[in-house]
Amino acid sequence: MKSGINTEVAFTYMVGRRKQTIVAALGVTFGISMFIFLNSLITGTNEYTEKTMLSATPHIRLYNDNRISDHVMLDRYMGNKTINLISNPQLVPDDNKIINPDVVLQQLQKRKEIISMSKQVSTNIIYSNSNVEENGNIFGVNILEQDKMFDITSSMITGDVRSLINKPNGIIIGVGLAERLNLKKGDNITVTSTTASRTLEVTGIFKTTIKTVDNTKTYCNIPVVQQLLQKDRSYITDIYINIKNYYNAPATAESIQQETGYTVETWQSSNEQSLAGKKIRDVIANSVVITILIVAGFGIYNILNMVIYEKIKEIAILKAVGFQGRHVISIFVLQALFIGIIGSILGMIVGWGISYSVSKMYIGLGNVTYLPIAFEPRHYIQGAVFGVITSFLAGYIPAIRASKVDPVQIIRG
Amino acid sequence: MSIALKAENINKFFLVPDKFQALSDVSFEINKGEFVSITGKSGSGKSTLLYVLSTMDTDYTGTLMLNDQKITGNKQNSLAAFRNQHLGFVFQFHYLLPDFSCLKNVMIPAMRLGKLKQDEIEYNAHEKLKMLGVGEQALKPASKISGGQQQRVAIARALINEPAILMGDEPTGNLDSKNTAVVFEIFQQLAREHNKTIITVTHDNDFAEKSDRIIEMRDGKIIGLA
Ligand SMILES: Nc1ncnc2c1ncn2[C@@H]1O[C@H](COP(=O)(O)OP(=O)(O)O)[C@@H](O)[C@H]1O
Numbered sequence: 001m002k003s004g005i006n007t008e009v010a011f012t013y014m015v016g017r018r019k020q021t022i023v024a025a026l027g028v029t030f031g032i033s034m035f036i037f038l039n040s041l042i043t044g045t046n047e048y049t050e051k052t053m054l055s056a057t058p059h060i061r062l063y064n065d066n067r068i069s070d071h072v073m074l075d076r077y078m079g080n081k082t083i084n085l086i087s088n089p090q091l092v093p094d095d096n097k098i099i100n101p102d103v104v105l106q107q108l109q110k111r112k113e114i115i116s117m118s119k120q121v122s123t124n125i126i127y128s129n130s131n132v133e134e135n136g137n138i139f140g141v142n143i144l145e146q147d148k149m150f151d152i153t154s155s156m157i158t159g160d161v162r163s164l165i166n167k168p169n170g171i172i173i174g175v176g177l178a179e180r181l182n183l184k185k186g187d188n189i190t191v192t193s194t195t196a197s198r199t200l201e202v203t204g205i206f207k208t209t210i211k212t213v214d215n216t217k218t219y220c221n222i223p224v225v226q227q228l229l230q231k232d233r234s235y236i237t238d239i240y241i242n243i244k245n246y247y248n249a250p251a252t253a254e255s256i257q258q259e260t261g262y263t264v265e266t267w268q269s270s271n272e273q274s275l276a277g278k279k280i281r282d283v284i285a286n287s288v289v290i291t292i293l294i295v296a297g298f299g300i301y302n303i304l305n306m307v308i309y310e311k312i313k314e315i316a317i318l319k320a321v322g323f324q325g326r327h328v329i330s331i332f333v334l335q336a337l338f339i340g341i342i343g344s345i346l347g348m349i350v351g352w353g354i355s356y357s358v359s360k361m362y363i364g365l366g367n368v369t370y371l372p373i374a375f376e377p378r379h380y381i382q383g384a385v386f387g388v389i390t391s392f393l394a395g396y397i398p399a400i401r402a403s404k405v406d407p408v409q410i411i412r413g
Numbered sequence: 414m415s416i417a418l419k420a421e422n423i424n425k426f427f428l429v430p431d432k433f434q435a436l437s438d439v440s441f442e443i444n445k446g447e448f449v450s451i452t453g454k455s456g457s458g459k460s461t462l463l464y465v466l467s468t469m470d471t472d473y474t475g476t477l478m479l480n481d482q483k484i485t486g487n488k489q490n491s492l493a494a495f496r497n498q499h500l501g502f503v504f505q506f507h508y509l510l511p512d513f514s515c516l517k518n519v520m521i522p523a524m525r526l527g528k529l530k531q532d533e534i535e536y537n538a539h540e541k542l543k544m545l546g547v548g549e550q551a552l553k554p555a556s557k558i559s560g561g562q563q564q565r566v567a568i569a570r571a572l573i574n575e576p577a578i579l580m581g582d583e584p585t586g587n588l589d590s591k592n593t594a595v596v597f598e599i600f601q602q603l604a605r606e607h608n609k610t611i612i613t614v615t616h617d618n619d620f621a622e623k624s625d626r627i628i629e630m631r632d633g634k635i636i637g638l639a
Pocket residue numbers: 412427428429430433435453454455456457458459460461462
C-alpha cells in the first residue's frame with residue numbers, strides 16, 4: 001500500500017493530461033515499431049543474402065594455393081651454420097592439386113562439426129554449340145555430395161541431378177547458358193579447355209537466384225574435367241566443407257588449415273563485399289532507430305517537465321505532508337514508465353503490422369519477389385526493452401528535479 | 414505539563430538579495446494541548462519562524478525540539494517521515510490537490526504513512542470530514558467546493574494521521590468571518606478535547622485574542638510572550 005499512493009498519484013496526473021500522455025506514448029510507439037520493422041527487414045535481408053551466398057559458396061573451401069618461396073628448403077640443405085635469406089622471393093607455380101585428397105577427407109571426417117564435404121575439380125572452359133561460344137566454369141563433382149551441400153535439386157527446372165550418375169558424359173547446365181546456346185535436355189554441347197575438348201550431353205537445367213551462375217556454371221562428373229585438364233584420376237583442386245554453425249567457419253577454417261597445411265577460405269572471406277553491405281545496413285538502421293528513440297525520449301521528457309512545472313505547488317504540498325525525495329521520483333518515473341510500457345506494447349503491435357504488410361508487398365525485382373522480412377521474437381523483446389529504458393531515462397531526469405523542489409520556497413509563494 | 418515544542422536561540426539569515434537577519438535569538442516553549450497564536454506586523458518573520466518550526470526549513474542555527482525529539486540536524490528524508498506522522502499543516506491557500514476528490518486528499522498522508530489498511534484509512538477520512546462538517550463533499554473533486562470547505566478539507570488532511578501538533582500559516586487569511594469562526598472553533602475543540610497542540614500564524618487580532626496564548630513578533634524578535 002505504501003507505494004500504491006505513488007502509483008495512484010502518477011496515474012491521476014497522467015489521466016489529467018490525457019492528450020499529451022497519448023502523444024508521448026505514440027512517440028514511443030513510433031520509435032519501437034520502426035525499430036522492429038527495420039530490424040525485421042534487415043535481418044530478413046541479411047538472411048536472404050546469406051542464403052544466396054551459401055547457395056553458391058561452401059562454408060569452407062580447402063585448396064592448394066601457389067606458395068611464396070621461403071628458406072625452409074635452403075635451411076635443410078645448408079644447415080644451421082648460415083643464416084639463409086632469399087632476397088627476391090617468387091611465387092612458386094604449382095599444380096594446384098590436393099595431394100592424396102582421400103587421406104585429407106579421412107582426416108577431416110574425424111571432425112564432429114563437419115556435416116558434409118565434397119571434393120571437386122574445376123576449370124575455365126569454353127562452351128559451344130555449332131558456332132556459338134560462351135565462357136564459363138565447369139565443375140567436376142560428385143553430384144550427390146554437392147546436392148547435399150547446395151540443394152541443387154531445388155533449383156532444377158529440367159531433369160534430375162541423379163542423371164549424372166548414370167551418364168558419365170552428362171552435364172547439368174544453367175538456364176542462362178541453355179538459352180544462349182539454344183540447348184534443351186538431351187542436346188549435345190562441346191566443352192573446350194586449353195588442353196582438350198569433349199562433347200557432353202545435357203541431362204538437366206537449373207535456375208538459381210544468381211544470374212552469373214546461371215550463365216556460366218555447369219556440373220559434370222569428376223573424370224570429365226580431369227580428362228579436359230589431362231590430369232590423372234586423383235587430381236582434385238578443391239574440397240568443399242559445410243559445418244554445423246556456419247558462423248564458426250573462421251575458427252574451424254583456421255584449425256583445418258593448421259592440420260592439413262592447405263589454404264582454407266571461409267564463406268565470409270569470399271563474400272566480404274556482401275558482409276560489408278550487412279554492416280552498413282546495420283549502422284543505418286541503428287542510427288535511424290536511435291534517432292527516433294531519442295525524439296520519443298524528448299517527448300516524454302517534455303511532458304513530464306510540463307507536468308512538474310504545472311504541479312510544482314502540489315509537489316511542495318506532498319513534501320510538506322511527508323513525501324520523501326524518492327517518493328516524488330517514483331511518482332514521475334512511474335508516469336514515464338506507464339507511457340513507455342503503453343507505447344512499447346502498441347509499438348510491438350504496430351511494428352508487427354508494418355512488417356507483415358510490407359512482407360506481403362510484391363516487389364518482383366530480379367529474384368526478390370517479396371521483401372524478405374524476418375519475424376523474430378527477439379526484435380520485439382529488444383524493442384520493448386529499449387522503449388521502456390528510454391522512457392525511464394527520459395522520466396528520471398525531470399523526476400530528480402521534482403524531488404529537489406523546496407517546499408518552503410514554493411509554499412511561501 | 415509536558416512540552417510539545419521547544420525553540421532555543423533560533424537565528425536565520427537570508428543571503429539574497431542582501432544579507433538580512435529574519436529571525437534573531439528566538440527562544441520559547443509551547444506545552445502540549447496549548448492553542449498558540451503568533452502575531453506581528455507583515456514582514457516581522459512569522460512565516461519564516463513557522464517554516465523553521467515545521468521542519469521544512471533546515472537552514473537556521475539554534476535548536477528545535479518537537480515531542481521531546483531533537484529535530485535540528487536531521488536529514489530531509491527523516492524530517493519528511495517525521496512530518497508525515499507527527500505534524501499537520503494548514504496553509505493560507507488551502508492547497509488541495511485539485512485532480513483528486515476531497516476524500517482522497519485527506520487519505521493521501523495516511524496512505525503515505527501506510528500503517529492502516531486502505532478501507533480503514535477511507536473510514537477515518539470520512540470521519541474527519543464529517544467532524545469538520547464537510548462529509549457531504551467527500552467524493553467531489555477538491556477544486557469544485559467553496560474556499561471555506563476547502564480549508565476544512567485541508568484541516569481534515571492535516572489531522573488524518575492524528576498528529577500531536579497542528580500548524581497553520583494564516584489558515585483563516587482567505588476566509589470570511591463566518592468561516593473564520595468555524596475554523597477557530599475547530600482548533601479550539603482540537604486543543605481542548607483532543608489535546609492537540611495548535612500553533613497558528615495570524616493577522617486577525619480577534620482570532621489571536623481568543624486563543625490560549627499570543628507570541629508577538631517584530632523585526633525577527635519575540636517581543637511578547639503573553
Ligand atoms: N526567501 C526570502 N528571501 C529573502 N528574504 C525573505 C525571504 N522570505 C522572507 N524574507 C524576508 O524576511 C522577512 C520576514 O518575512 P516573513 O516571515 O514572510 O514575514 P511575515 O510572515 O511575518 O509577514 C521579511 O522582511 C521578508 O522580506
